[in-house]
Structures are given as structure tokens and as C-alpha cells.
Amino acid sequence: MMSATTRRLVSFALGTRPGERATTAGAASGVVGTIALGYLTYRALTLASNAGGLHRLGDGGPADVARTSPSRRYRISLLVPARDEEHTLPSTLPLLLAQGADEVVVLDDHSSDATARVARELGARVLTGEPLPDGWIGKTWACQQLADAVTASDADGVGEDGGADEREHLLVFTDADVTWRPGALDELVAEMDRGRTDLLTVFPRHRVGSFGERLMVPLVDAAFVGHAPVPVIRSRRRGALAANGQVMAFRRAAYELAGGHAAVRGELVEDVRLARRARDAGARFDVVLGGAAIEVRMYDSYAAAVEGMAKSMPGLHRESRLVMVGAAAWFLMTYTLPWLLPATPLVRLVRALGLLDRAAVNLLVGRTRPVELAETLLGPISPLAVLPAYAKAISGRxxxxxxxxPAARRGWRP
Known part of the structure; x- marks a missing residue:
């Protein structure tokens, strides 16, 4: 027989009085609410852990220490793969050029616009991308060409005194739409020095413009900061690693140890795969938030967000359509379905926790303006908004x- 405490818990879950039979809707509320409560509790604990374990650049703290110019301690190459970015570069490239790196190199990846001309006029060194070889993804090929171009000249490097440049070489890959605020490179280098890190990946703070972006883009933050505690991400535990190709800073030796982008040439989530190769080869890995120092506007519309997120989904879901279907259903069950079920005490608790989850994510990554915190109210409909991206990814188009x-390689296998 059930104890009195157990009966009270069951009644709480089903929304009934002790001894009262539950309706079908009440039973559904109990099942959904119990599962969602367990998941949201895990996320709450993870977010609490990451609030203390994730450093944000630009917010002071351990990395904000006295330091010499990074160009004096390292040879730093800022490497920018760019495809159809003529409208983005005028706002991002001047800030990148002002960071104090030894060189800023832009690779024009067969753009259909004036990307190369704009980059050249702004003062960057511009490379013209070679044709895409079989078996490569566009970005991996662009990044490998950038790395080859700047490492080929290492042996001939000349220091400020006219002698050989023996400084350690840092390769910093950054997307063309990433905004580097003044001093951001200094903070990044100081963070690498502080942790003696061989590979540092940065999750920039997101800027959004349209309503559709507010529905979609915060899900990227939610997936990162809530999926696993930072100590687990930093560990060598298989499958727990998180990385972001928008900003990845390598010591050259670590990049070569991982095999460079050539080792992940056909991967849509090349950032995670390359970071895992580096970590498994013995490189010291860390992850930070961009905070006030490094920001990005990933997409400029809802349609662009759907297309861009769909491209990455197979790689983030084990290349399996079945896993993608399960993930979409899980998010709907956790954040949307409770608002359609009878408002039992458990369901009301789950609704509140779902909203608080969204607010906590924004606070953690530094998106604290009133309009950003108001995005909390969009939490119940964001899983609906992302369904077209899942549908596109599942269809393979x-x-x-x-x-x-390429579409998901594992098809309907888990």
C-alpha cells in the first residue's frame, strides 16, 4: 500500500484530492508534468553550476589583469572565412583590425557580392578561395586555406628587431559576423594564459533584431549553457564537449596536433569535432562566454534562422532523423504542452520553471536588457517556432x- 506521503505526491501530480480518481486529462498532466519537472530540475542545477563556472569576457574577473600587448607576446593571426558578407564587414572588420593582432586575413569563399573588395578596402589581407574539393564542407575548406596561408610563412617570420620571430603562434578563427569590442583580443589571450589553454572557444553574446530572431536565437544559448555542467564539458568525458566555430583560438601546435580542419573536412559541426580531436590528443581545452567583449548577430530574419539552424541540426543530433524527432517532441512536451493541459498544481509549477529557465539563460549569458528579459514570455512558443528547422533537417533539404x-547520415537509426 502507498504511504500517505506517496498518495499526496500522486494527488499533486494528477491534480486530484486523495482518493479521487484522475481524469484522462489529469493523468496526462501528471505524466507530462512529472517528466518535464525532472528535466527542468536537471537544467536548473546545471544553470546554477554554470553561473559560477563560466567566465564572461568583458565583465572583469580573472582575465581582467595587467598584461602586455598580445602582439608582443604572441604572433596572432585573426582568420576570417567570408562568403557574401559585403554588408556585414563594414561594421565588424574595422573593430577586428583594431585589436592589435599581427595580421587579419579574410578568405573570400566564392562570394557572389563585393566581399573581397570591401575587405581589401578596409585594410585586411584578402585571399581568394580555391574551388571546393570533393568531400569538404565550405567552411572547413576556407578555414584550412587560411591556416595554411599563415603557417606557411612561420619559418620566414621576422621579429620587431629584424631577427627571427620566435613568438608562439596563435590561430584565431572568427566568423565575419562576429563583433569584437575594443580590448576583446587582449581578454581572450589573457584567458588562454590564465588557464594555460591550448584551445579556447568563445560563445558570443547574441544580438537580435526581428521578432523571429527572438523566438529562435536564444535556443542556441539554452542548448549550450543548460546541456551539461562546465566541469563535465571541460573533462575528457565522451560526448559532453561543447565548442563554437564562431570563435576558436588555437595555439598552433594544438591545431596541428588535432589535424587541422582537414581532419574534419566533411563535418557540418566541424567545431565540436575539431575540439574533440584536440582534446583527445592532449590539448588543454576551455570555453568562455563572449559577454560584453564579443557579440554576434547570427541571422537577420526568421527565415534565415530556420535555414541556418537546420544546416547544423544533423550534426548536433547524432546524424539521426529519429533523434531529431525525439528532441523536437521533448522540447514541445517540456515547454509548450504544459500550457495546453489542465492547470494542476504540478503543471503550474512546470510552467513557471519553464519561464524561469529561459530567464536564467539570458541572465547567465549577459542578455539583461528589459527587451531581452521579456523574451522569457516567448518560451512556450519557441519550440513551435523551431519546428520548421527540424522539418527541414529531417527532410534532408x-x-x-x-x-x-549532406543530410543525416544515420537516417532513422538512433
Missing amino acids: LTWRGRTY
Whole structure:
């Protein structure tokens, strides 16, 4: 027989009085609410852990220490793969050029616009991308060409005194739409020095403009800061690693130890795969938030967000359509379905926790303006908004900026 405490818990879950039979709707509320409560409790504990374990650049703290110019301690190459970015570069590239790196190199990846001309006029060194070889993804090929171009000259490097440049070489890959605020590179280098890190990946703070972006883009933050505690991400535990190709800073030796982008040439989530190779080869890995120092506007519309997120979904879901279907259903059950079920005490608790989850994510990553915190209210409909991206990824019709990408390789296998 059930104890009195157990009966009270069951009644709480089903929304009934002790001894009262539950309706079908009440039973559904109990099942959904119990599962969602367990998941949201895990996320709450993870977010609490990460609030103390994730450093934000630009917010002071351990990395904000006295330091010499990074260009004096390292040879730093800022490497920018760019495809159809003529409208983005005028706002981001001047800030990148002002960071004090030894060189800023932009690779024009077969743009259909004036990307190369704009980058050259702004003062960057510009490379013209070679044709895409079989078996490569566009970004991995662009990044490998950038790395090859700047490392080929290492042996001939000349220091400020006219002698050989023996400084350690840092390769910093950054997307063209990433905004580097003044001093951001100094903070990044100081963070690498503080942790003696061989690979540092940065999750920039997101800027959004349209309503559709507010529905979609915060899900990227939610997936990162809530999926696993930082100590687990930093560990060598298989599958727990998180990385972001928008900003990845390598010591050259670590990049070569991982095999460079050539080792992940056909991967849509090349950032995670490359970071895992580096970590498994013995490189010291860390992850930080961009905070006030490094920001990005990933997409400029809801349609662009759907297309861009769909491209990445197979790689983030084990290349399995079945896993993608399960993930979409899970998010709907946790954040949307409770608002459609009878408002039992458990369901009301789950609704509140779902909203608090969204607010906590924004606070953790530094998106604290009133309009950003108000995005909390969009939490119940965001899983609906992302369904077209899941549908596109599951169908296999993946395109981005005129290129077609491979579908989930595992099909309907888990």
C-alpha cells in the first residue's frame, strides 16, 4: 500500500484530492508534468553550476589583469572565412583590425557580392578561395586555406628587431559576423594564459533584431549553457564537449596536433569535432562566454534562422532523423504542452520553471536588457517556432548561402 506521503505526491501530480480518481486529462498532466519537472530540475542545477563556472569576457574577473600587448607576446593571426558578407564587414572588420593582432586575413569563399573588395578596402589581407574539393564542407575548406596561408610563412617570420620571430603562434578563427569590442583580443589571450589553454572557444553574446530572431536565437544559448555542467564539458568525458566555430583560438601546435580542419573536412559541426580531436590528443581545452567583449548577430530574419539552424541540426543530433524527432517532441512536451493541459498544481509549477529557465539563460549569458528579459514570455512558443528547422533537417533539404549540405547520415537509426 502507498504511504500517505506517496498518495499526496500522486494527488499533486494528477491534480486530484486523495482518493479521487484522475481524469484522462489529469493523468496526462501528471505524466507530462512529472517528466518535464525532472528535466527542468536537471537544467536548473546545471544553470546554477554554470553561473559560477563560466567566465564572461568583458565583465572583469580573472582575465581582467595587467598584461602586455598580445602582439608582443604572441604572433596572432585573426582568420576570417567570408562568403557574401559585403554588408556585414563594414561594421565588424574595422573593430577586428583594431585589436592589435599581427595580421587579419579574410578568405573570400566564392562570394557572389563585393566581399573581397570591401575587405581589401578596409585594410585586411584578402585571399581568394580555391574551388571546393570533393568531400569538404565550405567552411572547413576556407578555414584550412587560411591556416595554411599563415603557417606557411612561420619559418620566414621576422621579429620587431629584424631577427627571427620566435613568438608562439596563435590561430584565431572568427566568423565575419562576429563583433569584437575594443580590448576583446587582449581578454581572450589573457584567458588562454590564465588557464594555460591550448584551445579556447568563445560563445558570443547574441544580438537580435526581428521578432523571429527572438523566438529562435536564444535556443542556441539554452542548448549550450543548460546541456551539461562546465566541469563535465571541460573533462575528457565522451560526448559532453561543447565548442563554437564562431570563435576558436588555437595555439598552433594544438591545431596541428588535432589535424587541422582537414581532419574534419566533411563535418557540418566541424567545431565540436575539431575540439574533440584536440582534446583527445592532449590539448588543454576551455570555453568562455563572449559577454560584453564579443557579440554576434547570427541571422537577420526568421527565415534565415530556420535555414541556418537546420544546416547544423544533423550534426548536433547524432546524424539521426529519429533523434531529431525525439528532441523536437521533448522540447514541445517540456515547454509548450504544459500550457495546453489542465492547470494542476504540478503543471503550474512546470510552467513557471519553464519561464524561469529561459530567464536564467539570458541572465547567465549577459542578455539583461528589459527587451531581452521579456523574451522569457516567448518560451512556450519557441519550440513551435523551431519546428520548421527540424522539418527541414529531417527532410534532408539542407542549403546555406547557395550551397547544399549532406543530410543525416544515420537516417532513422538512433
